[in-house]
Amino acid sequence: MNGKNELLEAYKQTTYQVAGHGKRDIQVLKEVLNEVDGQQESDLYGTGKIIEDFQDKIAAYLGKEATVFFPSGTMAQQIALRIWCDKKGLQKVAYHPLCHLEIHEEDGLKELHHIEPVLLADKNTVIQYEDVRNMKEEIACLLLELPQREIGGQLPEYETLESISEYCREKGIKLHLDGARLFEILPYYKKSAAEVCSLFDSVYVSFYKGIGGLAGAILAGDEDFVKESKLWKRRHGGDLISLYPYIISADYYFDQRVHKMQKYHEKAVELAGLFNQCDAVSTKPLEPVSNMFHVHVDVAKEKLESILIGMYQALGIGLTGNIKEIKDNVCCFEISIGDQYETIQKEDVRNVFQMLDEKMMELKNTVEPNTHS
Amino acid sequence: MNGKNELLEAYKQTTYQVAGHGKRDIQVLKEVLNEVDGQQESDLYGTGKIIEDFQDKIAAYLGKEATVFFPSGTMAQQIALRIWCDKKGLQKVAYHPLCHLEIHEEDGLKELHHIEPVLLADKNTVIQYEDVRNMKEEIACLLLELPQREIGGQLPEYETLESISEYCREKGIKLHLDGARLFEILPYYKKSAAEVCSLFDSVYVSFYKGIGGLAGAILAGDEDFVKESKLWKRRHGGDLISLYPYIISADYYFDQRVHKMQKYHEKAVELAGLFNQCDAVSTKPLEPVSNMFHVHVDVAKEKLESILIGMYQALGIGLTGNIKEIKDNVCCFEISIGDQYETIQKEDVRNVFQMLDEKMMELKNTVEPNTHS
Numbered sequence: 001m002n003g004k005n006e007l008l009e010a011y012k013q014t015t016y017q018v019a020g021h022g023k024r025d026i027q028v029l030k031e032v033l034n035e036v037d038g039q040q041e042s043d044l045y046g047t048g049k050i051i052e053d054f055q056d057k058i059a060a061y062l063g064k065e066a067t068v069f070f071p072s073g074t075m076a077q078q079i080a081l082r083i084w085c086d087k088k089g090l091q092k093v094a095y096h097p098l099c100h101l102e103i104h105e106e107d108g109l110k111e112l113h114h115i116e117p118v119l120l121a122d123k124n125t126v127i128q129y130e131d132v133r134n135m136k137e138e139i140a141c142l143l144l145e146l147p148q149r150e151i152g153g154q155l156p157e158y159e160t161l162e163s164i165s166e167y168c169r170e171k172g173i174k175l176h177l178d179g180a181r182l183f184e185i186l187p188y189y190k191k192s193a194a195e196v197c198s199l200f201d202s203v204y205v206s207f208y209k210g211i212g213g214l215a216g217a218i219l220a221g222d223e224d225f226v227k228e229s230k231l232w233k234r235r236h237g238g239d240l241i242s243l244y245p246y247i248i249s250a251d252y253y254f255d256q257r258v259h260k261m262q263k264y265h266e267k268a269v270e271l272a273g274l275f276n277q278c279d280a281v282s283t284k285p286l287e288p289v290s291n292m293f294h295v296h297v298d299v300a301k302e303k304l305e306s307i308l309i310g311m312y313q314a315l316g317i318g319l320t321g322n323i324k325e326i327k328d329n330v331c332c333f334e335i336s337i338g339d340q341y342e343t344i345q346k347e348d349v350r351n352v353f354q355m356l357d358e359k360m361m362e363l364k365n366t367v368e369p370n371t372h373s
Numbered sequence: 374m375n376g377k378n379e380l381l382e383a384y385k386q387t388t389y390q391v392a393g394h395g396k397r398d399i400q401v402l403k404e405v406l407n408e409v410d411g412q413q414e415s416d417l418y419g420t421g422k423i424i425e426d427f428q429d430k431i432a433a434y435l436g437k438e439a440t441v442f443f444p445s446g447t448m449a450q451q452i453a454l455r456i457w458c459d460k461k462g463l464q465k466v467a468y469h470p471l472c473h474l475e476i477h478e479e480d481g482l483k484e485l486h487h488i489e490p491v492l493l494a495d496k497n498t499v500i501q502y503e504d505v506r507n508m509k510e511e512i513a514c515l516l517l518e519l520p521q522r523e524i525g526g527q528l529p530e531y532e533t534l535e536s537i538s539e540y541c542r543e544k545g546i547k548l549h550l551d552g553a554r555l556f557e558i559l560p561y562y563k564k565s566a567a568e569v570c571s572l573f574d575s576v577y578v579s580f581y582k583g584i585g586g587l588a589g590a591i592l593a594g595d596e597d598f599v600k601e602s603k604l605w606k607r608r609h610g611g612d613l614i615s616l617y618p619y620i621i622s623a624d625y626y627f628d629q630r631v632h633k634m635q636k637y638h639e640k641a642v643e644l645a646g647l648f649n650q651c652d653a654v655s656t657k658p659l660e661p662v663s664n665m666f667h668v669h670v671d672v673a674k675e676k677l678e679s680i681l682i683g684m685y686q687a688l689g690i691g692l693t694g695n696i697k698e699i700k701d702n703v704c705c706f707e708i709s710i711g712d713q714y715e716t717i718q719k720e721d722v723r724n725v726f727q728m729l730d731e732k733m734m735e736l737k738n739t740v741e742p743n744t745h746s
Contacts, residue, residue, distance in 0.1 A: 027411035029618060038400035042587075071444055075610025108608030112485045208614055214415075215613040235481030236609055237448025240588040241581055245402060245618035 010309040011321035016348070018271060018319055021212040021257075021338035029214060029245060032252040042242045046230060054247050058218045058254075062203055063194025066226035067218045069247055071238050073180055073206050074105050076219040077143070079232040080202045082113045083225060084141035084174040091115045094135060095143040097123040098150035100178065126156045129163045142168055145178035146196075147185055152284035152294035152334075158189050165199035175199065180206040184290040187262040201225070207250035210264065210291055211257055212338060216246035257339075264291035264337040271335065274353045279360040284332075291337040295320075299363060301331040307359045317344060317352050383682040384694030389721070391644060391692055394585040394630075394711035402587060402618060405625045415615045419603060427620050428591070431627075435576055436567025437593035441602050442620055444611050446553055446579050447478050449592040450516070452605040453575045455486045456598060457514035457547040464488045467508060468516040470496040471523035473551065499529045502536040515541055518551035519569075520558055525657035525667035525707075531562050538572035548572065553579040557663040560635040574598070580623035583637065583664055584630055585711060589619035630712070637664035637710040644708065647726045652733040657705075664710040668693075672736060674704040680732045690717060690725050 011017070022028075043051035051069055059067040070076040078101065085091045093109075095101065097119040101109045109115050118137045121127045126148050144164070147153035168175045177200040186193060197203045202221040207213035219229055233239045268288040275283050280298040297304050301323050312318050320333040384390070395401075416424035424442055432440040443449040451474065458464045466482075468474065470492040474482050482488050491510045494500045499521050517537070520526035541548045550573040559566060570576045575594040580586035592602055606612045641661040648656050653671040670677050674696050685691055693706040 024415040024417070024615070025411060026406070026409055026413045026415065026617065026621070028415070030406050030411045033399070033403050033406055036399055038398060038403045040399045042397040042399065042401070044397070070610070072610040072613050074607070074612070078610065105610075106604050106607045108610070111608055214615045214618065231479050234447070234479045235484055237443070237445040237451065237478075237481070237611060239447070240445050242397065242587045244399065245587065248399070 007305045008321040010312045011318040014312045014318035015316040016344045017340050019335045032249045062197045062220045064220035065222045067220040070217045073217040075236050075238045076204045076217045088140040090140045092139045093141045094118040094120045094139045126154050141174040143176045147290045153290045153292035155289045174201045177203040184210040187265045188289040211253045213250040213253045216250050267341050268337045278357040296332045300329050301325040380678045381694040383685045384691040387685045387691035388689040389717045390713050392708045405622045431591045435570045435593045438595045439599035440591045440593040443590045446590040448609050448611045449577045449590045461513040463513045465512045466514045467491040467493045467512045499527050514547040516549045520663050526663045526665035528662045547574045550576040557583040560638045561662040584626045586623040586626045589623050640714050641710045651730040669705045674698040
């Protein structure tokens, strides 16, 4: 039995899903193209109205001098760090142990750019001011990811960011924002994007998380930084003759969803509350600070998969398609609230959590006698 | 006056263009999406039916064990060379002085991969067997671009390729094909793609030249090579969550045009003949060996621009939107035949070349007295 695939298949068969904006199918692009004039010219290797207008729009939104559209955040962020390292003549940066560059990019930063990372803070907590101040190594750039995705989307206090920013400016350390989910945290901080970004020298944002576009990223900073990042974009093979499928979808869904982040956050708080009422289930953070959180369940991965498959088939509502084992008898999955959650009837949601709680209780009652036998 | 932009603007206003498949506008993607089921699932970080099916299809076409779809050829080729260099433990390759990696990629190969290139052959000729055999440096990989685009799309004899391939295999040098225009040369060589590719260890093909897709490339080789190239694709930031806009358009236009390459070649030969009948005009190669050639004109760039703008406005037929200065009083432009050429009436084409010849003669008659005054 391939448990993971069975769960994913069962999840795909559900009528409703609590997370996300809906299926990642070609309709997502078709919907955009229906609204776009076919006579509009393609961008051409980073030039043309279609790419320049969007770059300007996001520059204004982020309060930065300039931006450049990238096919991926992986490319954008490696390049940002490379530029800051070259500028200082020091190939060393600092970031969280669970930073995207550290765990999801096959060591591109090291293999392509020969940049050495210093890992800051315990992996289960966010980077605090003290972590930065106590750092012994000299670095060219500090990367902060807001929210810290791999630990459920946690955030430091806003004052912490201000202190870190001030410290870095004093010490000549460039501060880079991994803002893959920047839009999603603004309601919690009660700040504009420009206010948050003013603390950072360079900023990356993504258009396929909360925004729900196809793919693509923006890297923002001052004019010189952006000019140099375009050279590196070409070196990386990211300066495609046409990037417009990503640009028009980013633009379309940005307009459609960027103002909904407050609602996504509220719904995440509501849903996390329901999870936390279930036996052996808790969320991280306990109260979400964005549209995302992780659900930790004190049960073996295979057991939870089997329970969820049964629930999906009984109720037609999917919670996740992908569970990760944390350790023996503890597993976890991620929830990011999007447009889907509000399509589900309150009563149906209640039924889901009643059943989940019952199943977890049953499990406890069947497991415990065995452990004492 | 911005001559280049004026020419491009006048070119865009013409009713017919002798080169290309038509305007690079969003309609190119809309046409594809009209034929595709919206319920089809997106690819997901290099996995899923939509990407795997296309990779398999092109692997079969190229006669290679496996392939991987890339957002760009720049990325695909740097990675191919890196893999071969790492395998041999020697960061040195050889290619033509006008290789794409040498002149169009902002030194990505050197800046990201620290690979040193050896430049083979005079820049105005293709690489010959003797150039390879007489090379003094030890290299990990030799890259051949077929046809050599920057010199009008020239080709070596097929026997030369066979000799080079045999030599490289004997000497333990990997042979990589820059096949950006591979489909386009098959009619001239009278070979299948698989026959040509069998001479090479790795092959890159593009889907937005003769095929006319949006962007995107395939890198092909044996299973191990392709497996490793996927790691590098992630490191480069090319492993996007969704690449399907490029894949579905590559697939659609591949089916529509790959069998038309013979016709494009024949029309290129016809059109080059018409250029060569004009005073002060000659093509390189004199007789095209693919769908492309360069037109060299013995006149100053600004003069030719002014002549062409007048012709475009008078006849409504565009030859080029972009002229390059070679040296004083010599300039050149590129023609790649696609679907557009056959939409123009023969008589209209004749009128274009009659006028071009007249204008060039006039110019000679007005210029020469001045030079003697």
